[in-house]
Amino acid sequence: MRVPAGDRPREARGGRGRVVEPPQRLWRRLGRADLRSVPEARRELRELLRDWGKPGRSEIAELLTSELVTNALVHTDDDAVLTAVLAPGGLRVEVRDFVPRRPRVRTPDPDGDTHGRGMVLVESLADAWGVRPHGVGKSVWFELGAEAA
Template sequence: MTPGAAAEPEPLHRRLGCTDLKSVSEVRRVLRELLGQWDGPDTADVAQLLASELVTNALVHTGHGAVVTATVASATLRVEVRDFMAGLPLPDPAHRRRDPLDVNGRGLALVQSLADSWGVRTQSAGKVVWFELRERPV
């Protein structure tokens, strides 16, 4: 850290109950607090959107709880959402026809297009889907 620079925020670590969709808004709120002094509202908005997508996917598509971790280090925010179900998520193919008013099926496509990097790693029980956003130069 350079002299006079703000300290990196404390990491966020939350365990979410099985299909507790109310926890999605709690994750957004806590993430906004974590990022309050980091990189400005635009990055916080994108981070909240992407975290919401990953948390919602984990809770809705697995039927199990999830663990959310967010850290800031070396000017990079990393958010990880761990679920406890096997199977790798895939972004919806761009060529797939869908109803333009359909509100489902776009989460990973958003992550893929808005995150600086993202990925999935398997665990002994389940998987971790993660994304990173880098601090933007002023």
């Protein structure tokens, strides 16, 4: 769910694209095991990041977001909440779920299937990432600057 237009900050035009006045937000509740939420979340994030960052940065953000959303829906068997905040300093994406178990960064088996690679991607492509516990559950987050690190 996007923030209503009246609640969003104004955008100033100039240079390469738009200059974002802080912050712009994306907030979306993700239904339990509803994997249709993954492409919908990517589409909404793509809209939020239109004209943001150097080439390839928004695509990295989409990939990492889909990994966090997929992990929350597949490995927790509960609802989750996606929040993305775009500010002049960069992008922060957070997926909160209601299971306290922390995600594991596993070394994927090169001869195996593709499972277990999501957190390796987050660890290698994000400028920063982490896990923050909550009273019930946790948030897994990553940050990306507009410029390549």
